[in-house]
Amino acid sequence: MSRLRVITRLLPRLGLRARITIAFTVGALLMSAVLAGATLGLTRQNLLDQRESAATVRTFRNASSAEQQIPGRSDDDERRADPTEVLATLQTPTGSNPILEVDGRWYARAPEIGEDTLPGALRRTVEAGQPALMRFDIEGTTQLAVGVPLDDIDGAYFEVVSLGELEETLESISISLLAAALLTTMAGAAVGWWAARRVLRPLRGIGDAAHAIASGHLDTRVEASDDADLATLADSFNEMAVALEERIQRDARFASNVSHELRSPLMTLAASIEVLENQRADMPDRARAALDLMVADIERFQQLVEDLLEISRFDAGVMHLDLEEVRVDELVIQAVTNSTDVDVPVDIDSDLAGVVVKADKRRLSRVIANLLDNAGKYGEGATRVELRKRGDDVLIAVEDDGPGVPVDDRESIFFRFNRGTSAGRRRGIDGVGLGLSLVAEHIRLHGGSVWVEDRADGQSGARFVIELPAEAS
Amino acid sequence: MTVGTRILSVEDDERIRTAVKLALEDEGWAVEEADTGEEALNAFQRQPSDVVLIDIMLPGIDGFDVCRAIRRVSDVPIVMVTARADTHDVVAGLEAGADDYLTKPFAPKELSARIRALLRRARSSDSGGSHLRFGDLDIIPDEGVVRRGGEEIHLTKTEFRLLVELGSSPGRVFSRETLLERVWGYGYFGDGRLVDVHVRRLRTKVEADAANPRHVVTVRGLGYKLQA
Numbered sequence: 047m048s049r050l051r052v053i054t055r056l057l058p059r060l061g062l063r064a065r066i067t068i069a070f071t072v073g074a075l076l077m078s079a080v081l082a083g084a085t086l087g088l089t090r091q092n093l094l095d096q097r098e099s100a101a102t103v104r105t106f107r108n109a110s111s112a113e114q115q116i117p118g119r120s121d122d123d124e125r126r127a128d129p130t131e132v133l134a135t136l137q138t139p140t141g142s143n144p145i146l147e148v149d150g151r152w153y154a155r156a157p158e159i160g161e162d163t164l165p166g167a168l169r170r171t172v173e174a175g176q177p178a179l180m181r182f183d184i185e186g187t188t189q190l191a192v193g194v195p196l197d198d199i200d201g202a203y204f205e206v207v208s209l210g211e212l213e214e215t216l217e218s219i220s221i222s223l224l225a226a227a228l229l230t231t232m233a234g235a236a237v238g239w240w241a242a243r244r245v246l247r248p249l250r251g252i253g254d255a256a257h258a259i260a261s262g263h264l265d266t267r268v269e270a271s272d273d274a275d276l277a278t279l280a281d282s283f284n285e286m287a288v289a290l291e292e293r294i295q296r297d298a299r300f301a302s303n304v305s306h307e308l309r310s311p312l313m314t315l316a317a318s319i320e321v322l323e324n325q326r327a328d329m330p331d332r333a334r335a336a337l338d339l340m341v342a343d344i345e346r347f348q349q350l351v352e353d354l355l356e357i358s359r360f361d362a363g364v365m366h367l368d369l370e371e372v373r374v375d376e377l378v379i380q381a382v383t384n385s386t387d388v389d390v391p392v393d394i395d396s397d398l399a400g401v402v403v404k405a406d407k408r409r410l411s412r413v414i415a416n417l418l419d420n421a422g423k424y425g426e427g428a429t430r431v432e433l434r435k436r437g438d439d440v441l442i443a444v445e446d447d448g449p450g451v452p453v454d455d456r457e458s459i460f461f462r463f464n465r466g467t468s469a470g471r472r473r474g475i476d477g478v479g480l481g482l483s484l485v486a487e488h489i490r491l492h493g494g495s496v497w498v499e500d501r502a503d504g505q506s507g508a509r510f511v512i513e514l515p516a517e518a519s
Numbered sequence: 520m521t522v523g524t525r526i527l528s529v530e531d532d533e534r535i536r537t538a539v540k541l542a543l544e545d546e547g548w549a550v551e552e553a554d555t556g557e558e559a560l561n562a563f564q565r566q567p568s569d570v571v572l573i574d575i576m577l578p579g580i581d582g583f584d585v586c587r588a589i590r591r592v593s594d595v596p597i598v599m600v601t602a603r604a605d606t607h608d609v610v611a612g613l614e615a616g617a618d619d620y621l622t623k624p625f626a627p628k629e630l631s632a633r634i635r636a637l638l639r640r641a642r643s644s645d646s647g648g649s650h651l652r653f654g655d656l657d658i659i660p661d662e663g664v665v666r667r668g669g670e671e672i673h674l675t676k677t678e679f680r681l682l683v684e685l686g687s688s689p690g691r692v693f694s695r696e697t698l699l700e701r702v703w704g705y706g707y708f709g710d711g712r713l714v715d716v717h718v719r720r721l722r723t724k725v726e727a728d729a730a731n732p733r734h735v736v737t738v739r740g741l742g743y744k745l746q747a
Contacts, residue, residue: 313624317538
């Protein structure tokens, strides 16, 4: 009982494939064991029966032959043949030993097999006038003894047949059967393994598909199957995938549609505000102050819409990069020059000269601009941009003069609409918290990674690092 | 004879159209408006303008068709306005014959800068440079004329400018960035597709077999060059 429980507790831990394989193996083992056992038993019985009937027929024949040669007691003693000679005339196959009893005296052909060899029960039965047959052991070898009473001469005739040869035969048969059983078991295991594989293949296909969907390939579907059982599974999986894709796309489309709809009024606002700005000189102070507020917020509004559109493109999985081979030093210098009015020094490692990365130029420059912008808003301005080569990767680091990013915020700062716990407090709310999440998404799409750490020189301040794989040239 | 520069602005959103018109008029240009493709074509037929600004999303005849229709009769600089920079709208618009594009919402200042660059290009192509010859290709920058095997080829101002730029240093490889800067006035981050699509269009006109160009050759990873 307790052992069974242990086994059942162990089983669920094994994989389905292992369990199917084990089931097949055990099944094959049991089946081959039963078959082998039955075959062996039947063969044994059959061979024994053959031997017994042959021995019985022969013993009766020899008994009657002996009886004829040794006439009854009433006859003349001289005419009696010598029982030893009579024994010699009897035809017996090798391994068969005749024993003759005449008038209480025993004659045997082989000295080691005589009346003492015979089991008492057999002797008594035969001496009581009843032919009998018995199996017994001599030194571990099975013997068959057949006894026939010789009523006329008050004796008995026995034949002791060694079944050693039969046992040898049976032994070699059982070895063959064992080997066959082993082979069958192994074949069972192999078939089980194969069947499990085959049965699990569609499951693995579905697993792969689920994995692909999880990693963003929303249009992944499993192939329809001819098999009715599998078709249900594949169909429901595909239905789920379609529903999921639709849902995600609907969400993404919503964000995208909203942002698109915002573009038209923004366009009007951006153009109108410029017209107003052209009249700025003629405006009263209060109107000018109001205009400045509008200009600043329209700009922020515009940025937000751009960022939201970009994010919704990521979510819909329709973001694709316009990749080309770009000299990373050139790109960073251009991006820094383009995006800030403050002169941020760019330190470039000498072994980076001419190193090329596969990048979407404008998006990567946007990433760098975002980091510089971020440094300006939350880090008292960027102090330095560093470009280094590390192994096969290129590191682009932007350092600032701010308070740095607390360890607890270093991951969440890259989440959407998250500016870190201390970011918003110091200076109004300038950004909307999408910049860094866009940085992270873009860099991920570029096959790189981005993180924030402490400044390398030990001063207070954050250091945002982008790691990009360099192209082998 | 014409008073200043005339711009035709095709846009179906009235408020945007009006705001853009106000901003462009502040630059000293005359702006004519059209709110449908049909109206735009009529207006252009009545009096061709110096620059055409077309929104791609128009009811009826869409921006691409307007672009193609104007292109059939004129090499006027065309700027198209797209909803998004990363869709195939940009390439489709450029292939329809636009010279440059802007993405909504754009700052009118950016639009003015693009228009100025196009106008400069339109004028500079009429002056300077000697006769250039590349195999069966004759380029006469002074006259704004290109001949292949003696037969004149009709190029837009931008295509012509591109060809002359490439021809200014025969055999030299021009990077997309260089061409963007020299022909369109963009910096390092200009859209390389502008160059690619214009080169493609240029090839259909100057090459005997555009699929196997002999003159305007791509140098993989580096850019383009013009050769005999």
